[in-house]
Amino acid sequence: MTWLIPLFLVLHLLAAIGWVGGMLFAHMALRPSAMALEPPVRLALWQRVFSRFFPLVWVCVVTLLVTGHGLTGMGAGRGSHTVLTMTVIGWVMAALFAYLYFKPYAALRSNLAAGDIPAAAAAQNRIRQIVAINLSLGLITCTLGVLARFFG
Ligand code: HEM
Numbered sequence: 001m002t003w004l005i006p007l008f009l010v011l012h013l014l015a016a017i018g019w020v021g022g023m024l025f026a027h028m029a030l031r032p033s034a035m036a037l038e039p040p041v042r043l044a045l046w047q048r049v050f051s052r053f054f055p056l057v058w059v060c061v062v063t064l065l066v067t068g069h070g071l072t073g074m075g076a077g078r079g080s081h082t083v084l085t086m087t088v089i090g091w092v093m094a095a096l097f098a099y100l101y102f103k104p105y106a107a108l109r110s111n112l113a114a115g116d117i118p119a120a121a122a123a124q125n126r127i128r129q130i131v132a133i134n135l136s137l138g139l140i141t142c143t144l145g146v147l148a149r150f151f152g
Contacts, residue, residue: 004070004074005071008070008074008076009067009071009076011067012063012067014063015059016064016138016141016142016145018056018060020135022053026049026131027131027132043108054105058101061093064094065091068086082152083148090141093137093138097130100127100131100134103126104127104130105123107126
């Protein structure tokens, strides 16, 4: 099945682009632009943005983990310290996203529904911090992914 490794690599790369690129856009372009809006409008906007982006992130997370382990299972990057580091960081990113989704994102939704704007703003701030961490880890991981074939 010589086609399986390139197929998994393409899916792996597309999932990384979707997740990391989405975080880059949200953090570097949408966030500073949305700061000009009043908190109730801004937080409602973020909730709408997240309701569309986070399901896509789940697809990217599952795709990255499945194809990543599929690739190592088929021998790609086996014994590579770079890929091992990518694996650890990948699982940390996935855990951080799961926490973000089930804790601060759930708090953002419930607080907005209850009209508690300060609490919703605190939840949004927590999401921002985690996205900033995952964005940094994602950029490092993509760099490792490319360097793996050169440095093992
Ligand atoms: C369980 C987690 C993961 C595993 C097991 C894994 C495994 C792998 C493997 C085996 C390769 C091929 C390396 C080679 O060509 O020698 C690869 C490439 C790559 N990975 Fe991962 N990975 C994981 C998570 C991630 C994450 C979270 C990202 C980014 C957000 C990522 C981004 C990349 C990139 C950009 C490449 C290079 C693709 C290319 O060849 O162009 N990986 N990964």
